[in-house]
Amino acid sequence: xxGNERVIKEFRENNGKVGGVFEGVPLxxxxxxGRRTGRPHTTPVVRLRDGVRHLVFASNGGGPKHPEWYHNxxxxxxxxxxxxxxxxxxxxxxxxxVVLEGEERDRLYExxxxxxxxxxxxxxxxxRVIPVVALHPLDLAADSERNRMIGRQLVxxxxxLRAELAEVRxxxxxxxxxxxxxxxxxxxxxxxxxxxxTFCYGxxxxxxxxxxxxxxFEQHFPHLAPVITRLREEHKAVEEALARLEQVLQxxxxxxxxxGAELDRxxxxxxxxxxxxxxxxxxxxGTPRPS
Ligand SMILES: [Fe+2]
Ligand SMILES: [Fe+2]
Numbered sequence: 001x002x003g004n005e006r007v008i009k010e011f012r013e014n015n016g017k018v019g020g021v022f023e024g025v026p027l028x029x030x031x032x033x034g035r036r037t038g039r040p041h042t043t044p045v046v047r048l049r050d051g052v053r054h055l056v057f058a059s060n061g062g063g064p065k066h067p068e069w070y071h072n073x074x075x076x077x078x079x080x081x082x083x084x085x086x087x088x089x090x091x092x093x094x095x096x097x098v099v100l101e102g103e104e105r106d107r108l109y110e111x112x113x114x115x116x117x118x119x120x121x122x123x124x125x126x127x128r129v130i131p132v133v134a135l136h137p138l139d140l141a142a143d144s145e146r147n148r149m150i151g152r153q154l155v156x157x158x159x160x161l162r163a164e165l166a167e168v169r170x171x172x173x174x175x176x177x178x179x180x181x182x183x184x185x186x187x188x189x190x191x192x193x194x195x196x197x198t199f200c201y202g203x204x205x206x207x208x209x210x211x212x213x214x215x216x217f218e219q220h221f222p223h224l225a226p227v228i229t230r231l232r233e234e235h236k237a238v239e240e241a242l243a244r245l246e247q248v249l250q251x252x253x254x255x256x257x258x259x260g261a262e263l264d265r266x267x268x269x270x271x272x273x274x275x276x277x278x279x280x281x282x283x284x285x286g287t288p289r290p291s
Contacts, residue, residue, distance in 0.1 A: 007044045016084025018044070025116065028054065029082040029090075031208050032072035039201040040080075040208045043069050047083070048112050054081060054095070054135040055108055062125030070131055073097040080212040081135055094212035095135035105132045138213055140220040143286055150213075151287025157206055158274045164199045165267055171195045172260055193249045196263075200242050203270075207235040210277075217281065227280045234273045241266045 001009070010018050011029055018027060028047040031040050048055040058070035073079050077097040085091050100108060109132050113119045123130060140147055175192045214228045245262050282289050 004043060008042055011044060012082070012090050014084075015088055016082075016090050028056070030056065030069055030073075031080040031082070031092075032069045033076045033078070033205050034068075034201075035072050035075040037201055038198075038205060040205050041069065041072060043067070045069070046112075046116065048108070048115060050108065050134065052137065054083075054137075055100075055112070056133050056135065057109065057112060057119065057122075058131040058133065059119060059122040060126075062122035064126060064128070066128065066131065070133070073133065074099070078209055079135060080208050081137075091215050092208075092212040093215050094138040094209060096138070098134045098136065100132045100134055105129075108132050138216045140216045140285070147285045148287045151282045151285035154281060154285075155278060155287075155290055158278065161199075161203060161206060162271070162274065164202060165270065168192075168195055168199050168263070169267060172263055176260060189249065196245065196249060200246070203242070204239070207238065211235060217284065221284045224280060224284060227276075231273070231277055234269075234276075238266065238270060238273065241269070 007018055007022065007027075008029060011027060016027065018025075022044070026047050026049075027044050029042055029044055031042045033039075034041045045056045046059075048057075058066050060067040079095050079097045081093045081095050082090050083093065109119070109123070109130065112132075113123070119130075140150070171192045175189055211232065214232060217224055218228055241262075245266060248262055278289060
């Protein structure tokens with residue numbers, strides 16, 4: 001386990017509190033979309049509250065380069081932020097990242113230096129202007145055009161995932177046929193593995209972002225609480241199933257019978273999950289269900 005992974009684990013197990021060098025420092029976890037792989041990328045960062053916004057600083061400890069998470073959020077500003085709560089456990093929040101500029105950036109960096117003098121050292125160690133990023137939590141309060149747009153985006157993402165899912169099924173069929181042929185085609189399992197990985201990263205990212213937006217759903221649509229609980233549990237079950245599937249794909253190079261059965265179960269469950277999610281979340285957002 002890397003140092004970052006240990007901090008993340010401790011953070012999640014202790015309502016956002018971490019000992020050692022981070023003792024007493026207010027931290028949050030940011031999950032961004034890896035800009036090359038699309039894979040979710042989680043990292044702990046120092047946070048400063050500013051009204052409803054949360055400020056984070058791409059200091060990289062005063063290093064010469066911007067941290068990966070900063071490049072990632074420039075490419076895709078939808079960021080999931082995890083933070084400790086009064087309820088005693090860490091919660092994820094969907095946020096939109098905005099990079100601050102000029103006087104506002106300078107003033108808020110200065111405020112952070114007053115709170116935590118290490119940020120003065122970081123500034124002195126680097127020629128970079130250390131970026132300051134404001135994270136705006138998703139607010140579903142008003143029955144608005146924005147809510148309807150969020151609903152439409154949900155359907156667009158599900159349709160993309162459904163299309164990829166069909167391609168994964170086709171790759172399984174091709175790999176099975178290749179393996180059963182008199183002269184098996186080499187490399188089909190590897191191709192299937194690659195296809196599955198691309199699909200898994202996309203799905204993991206979709207679920208990570210949804211887990212964050214569910215916190216806003218719970219806040220604004222209390223009647224959906226049992227639905228959200230079920231959806232969160234399904235996300236966990238899917239993640240576990242994908243991890244098992246990955247193991248199977250790595251272990252059985254040419255034995256595709258086991259892969260097929262496991263994969264069919266995961267994919268069938270996913271299609272039901274998408275449908276259930278749309279059936280319950282779209283009416284709350286005021287978005288008409290696709291016919
Ligand atoms: Fe979901
Ligand atoms: Fe979804």
